[in-house]
Amino acid sequence: MKTMVMIFALLCGAVLQALVPNWRVMGQAHVPVLLGIVLYYAFSPDRGLMWTAAVLAGLLQDALGPIPLGYSSFCFCLVALVVSRVREDVFAHEVFLHAGAGALSAGAVTLALSVLLMNDQAVILSAGRLALKLVGSALLGAVTAPAVFHALEGTDRMLGNLGEEAA
Numbered sequence: 001m002k003t004m005v006m007i008f009a010l011l012c013g014a015v016l017q018a019l020v021p022n023w024r025v026m027g028q029a030h031v032p033v034l035l036g037i038v039l040y041y042a043f044s045p046d047r048g049l050m051w052t053a054a055v056l057a058g059l060l061q062d063a064l065g066p067i068p069l070g071y072s073s074f075c076f077c078l079v080a081l082v083v084s085r086v087r088e089d090v091f092a093h094e095v096f097l098h099a100g101a102g103a104l105s106a107g108a109v110t111l112a113l114s115v116l117l118m119n120d121q122a123v124i125l126s127a128g129r130l131a132l133k134l135v136g137s138a139l140l141g142a143v144t145a146p147a148v149f150h151a152l153e154g155t156d157r158m159l160g161n162l163g164e165e166a167a
Contacts, residue, residue, distance in 0.1 A: 002161050006041065006053055009152055013037050014060040026136025027129060032106045034061050035141065036148030038076045039101055042083035043149075054080040071116050075109045095146050102145025103138040110137040 013033040022028045034057040041053040058073025083101060090097055114130055117123040125133070156162045 001159055002046065002049060002156070003052075005152070005155055005159060005161060006037075006049055007056075009037050009155070010034065010053065010056050010060060013057070013148070014064060017061070018064050023136070026140060027131075027133030029106075029110065029133050029136035029140055030065075032102070032109070032137065032141045032144050033148060034058075034072075035076065035079070035105055035109060036102060036145045037152065038080055039083060039098070039105055039145055040149050040152045042080040043087050043101075045087075047084065050080050050084055051077065066122070067113065067117065068120070068122070071113060072109070075112045075116075078112070079105045079109060095149075098146040098149045099142040102141035102143075104141075105145075106141025107134050107138040110134055 013036070017031055017033040020031045020033075022030060038050075038054050038057050041050045044050065054076040055073045058071070058076040059069060061067070061072040061076075062069045083105070110133055111130075114123065114125060114133070118125060153162070
């Protein structure tokens with residue numbers, strides 16, 4: 001059942017991320033719904049779901065845009081690895097932690113993807129535009145991640161997927 005929830009969340013997240021318009025004042029940054037899903041599973045104790053979510057979310061994100069397949073998966077896997085390493089040292093059910101993790105992760109993924117794409121000469125960004133996009137991504141990540149966590153945690157709780165560790 002956990003895998004079905006994850007796949008459903010990824011599909012809904014991909015649709016939502018594709019439909020929400022980008023704002024020019026945010027540097028044309030996308031709302032990081034798929035990254036929020038990856039973060040949710042990175043804070044869970046199930047490593048298999050974490051890796052699956054990171055790879056599938058990355059492939060979905062790449063398929064929805066001009067990014068070569070695999071770039072976002074690589075970045076999402078790195079973020080998931082880092083978050084899973086510190087998972088035991090933090091309170092995983094705190095809203096401020098989710099907002100901070102969303103902001104830092106969205107900024108890191110945006111920077112990594114921008115560097116990869118500029119290295120391939122697929123995208124040309126000025127320093128100012130990149131800075132604006134990083135700030136916009138971080139702000140959107142801080143808002144999006146807690147909402148995604150709340151929605152997925154509620155779904156998992158409703159379906160009985162959460163055990164004693166989440167109570």
